[in-house]
Amino acid sequence: MSPQFQLPFERPIFQLEDQLSQLESQSNPTPAILESIRTVRLELARMKREVFENLDAWDVVKVARHPERPQTLDYIELICDEFIELHGDRTFGDDRAIITGFAKLDDYKVMFIGQQKGRTLKERNECFYGCAHPEGYRKALLKMQMAAKYGLPIVCLIDTPGAYPGVGAEERGQAYTIAYNLREMARLPVPIISVVIGEGGSGGALGIGIGNTVSVLQFAYYSVISPEGCAGILWKHVKFADKAARALKFTGKDLLRFGIVDEVIPEPLGGAHRDHRAMATNLKATIVRQLRALLPLSGPELLEQRYQKFRKIGEFDEVVQTKISQEAPTAEQTLVSNSK
Template structure:
């Protein structure tokens, strides 16, 4: 898979990739040239490993937004079979930022709901760059009801900077419909798996983010607000986005430590954008294993565990306040 243009911190990596590609294009290579290619490959792998093991939070955001990163539709092609897309919310229209439909994953028949950004500019504009409108979340809720009716597990792929912030979306009840979607997911009587595959921003992500298992890809992020939005509020300028990224603690390592996500899915060396097939294979393995675990759990127990999981988030703050109050 072509990783596309390199990011700012990948200059050395891009140089090595270009050198390697140039050597590999040679038709009749000598033994010395073959040895040079092996050396370059080893050097490239070592550099990728070192750089991606030490990403800053802001660099993680850049990787999560990489234009060559696989999106929901890519995973549906590579990891699932027999996907049948379902359209519309039966109220206003069909939001292309929210992709929904039936699919098959190994022996499991599932309902898939996921944000879709689009690859080309035309596709991105049609998908509102992954920012769903109220009709997108209403479409998702209709499909949740369908999954419950036919006893199908629900798989959600989160990849959005946030819900669409326009006036029209607000007039059509953006905040209300996100709250309704979260409530519906909390009581849905089928297994639910949510995976943050790129950006997980604000309420737009939470609208399809309540599940029995919540996972995040290694180089994705999950946050209450985008770094630029946080910087605009706190520092009145987007140029402080790297500072905001440091403070928000939204990387996979932070999220797992805080108990916000249950699992972190490792990405191929150099990020998911460098190898779509390997990333899809890892995601498929995780989903199949987790669906098997959830399938064996009684549904009433799943619902109770789902409720308790989200209630436990932030409880340490309540405990700290309670202790402080008792000392007064």
């Protein structure tokens, strides 16, 4: 799949791809053309690797927000053998920003929960661009509790810039609902696997992010605040979003180094938006492997493992180094020594 939307640093890649398409369109290629095709393919692979291995934090944000990046419904279609969607929170309505339902991955039956941004303008308006309301988080928790009742593991896909900040959402208890989800997820005696597939913004991501394992895709980010929000607070202008992105240290490498996530899932060469199927294959392999490791654990073991995982975030060891040095003798000590 070749994306139509071009990021600035992708332009040299698109130019090489156009060149390769022209060469491959030749009806009767000569040996020289075949050699050129081989050379361009090698150069294209080299350029993709060089560009995407050296992205800074702000470029990672751009990739995470790519309009053609696979979303929850794309992954459900590609990795689930079966999926039955469940709707509503039994209180207010059905929030389309969060998709929930029973799913089957190979031999495993799971409860699938994921945030959806939408593709078309109509879908994005229905999903509020992935920003869930309180009813979305209530829906997610109800389905998680149903999964716990039937002993099903839970798989959560995170992709949101943050919870919806509107007046209606606040009136219906946005902050309380997210906080309640955090507490109740920590108590569920079944395996919970959370994966950040795009944006992982603040409490909106945490509302379905309390897992036994938390993973992040290679070009996704997981942060306490968006770069624009951070720039507005610290530098009083959104134009410093790139500076904020670098300061926040929210890319996969940083998150893994700080112990925030357990694993960084590699993306296909050039990013997930270039090959949905290959990315889905990597994601499914990771989820199945994590399920295989967690399912043998008992309920109390899962709870303790989850508790210890989040309890340790932010811990650090303080090492006090005592430097032993000889103090310079005083003038009086020097006089006494010389007199001897």
